[in-house]
Amino acid sequence: MITLDNVSKKYQTRDKGWFTAVEPTSLHINQGEIFGLMGYSGAGKSTLLRLINLLERPDTGKVLIDNQDLTAMSEAQLRQARQNIGMVFQQFNLLSNRTVAENVAFPLEIAGWDAAKIAQRVQECLEIVDLTERAQHYPAQLSGGQKQRVGIARALAPNPKVILA
Known part of the structure; x- marks a missing residue:
């Protein structure tokens, strides 16, 4: 159902160095499984979730959901694929002017x-x-x-x- 193949993410720092948020990571989660990520604050858990639905693009590797390679999709295809991915955000992201x-x-x-x-x-x-x-x-x-x-x-x-x- 969800496959990460050698996915990694780095960010450039202010001093032009690099911070590795997610080391190369591979995993597979089958349909119906509940999978949890545990780690210290700043360990890359939220970044990994954002890589899974491509809110951030990985520097390396592939993200497959339901055997579809999200990393190879156009923006239009990705918008369509995201309709099958529900995201509960850490900061809620509710629209304040809506009930x-x-x-x-x-x-x-x-x-x-x-x-x-x-x-x-x-x-x-x-x-x-x-x-x-x-x-x-x-x-x-x-x-x-x-x-x-x-x-x-x-x-x-x-x-x-x-x-x-």
Whole structure:
């Protein structure tokens, strides 16, 4: 389902040196498996997640999801492939001017779902994360834990094959 083949990432520092965020890494995660990354702060866990969905491009290696090489895709193909990848962001990335329900609906709107299906799926996802009573609240009115659950509901909404968190 997810295969990383010799993926690595370096960043240039201010003094023109290089910082290695992810050493060459290979792994395979089968469909249905739950896989966790553990490590100290700054160890490269978040960078590795961003490499998996190509929010950042690896310096070396390939990323395959469902046997599709994301690293070889055009931007248009990558946008399409990302519809099968749900991402729960560390900083939530909620839209402050949209309600909880509208935040969960957002990826479905982008994907072109019709309004009735969006409403049904938003309700289902809010029930899963126990936030139906907060559907019309804005992110500023939520606790940190509630914001995290909105992010989870939004990631679940389009029924992705993969969820990265």
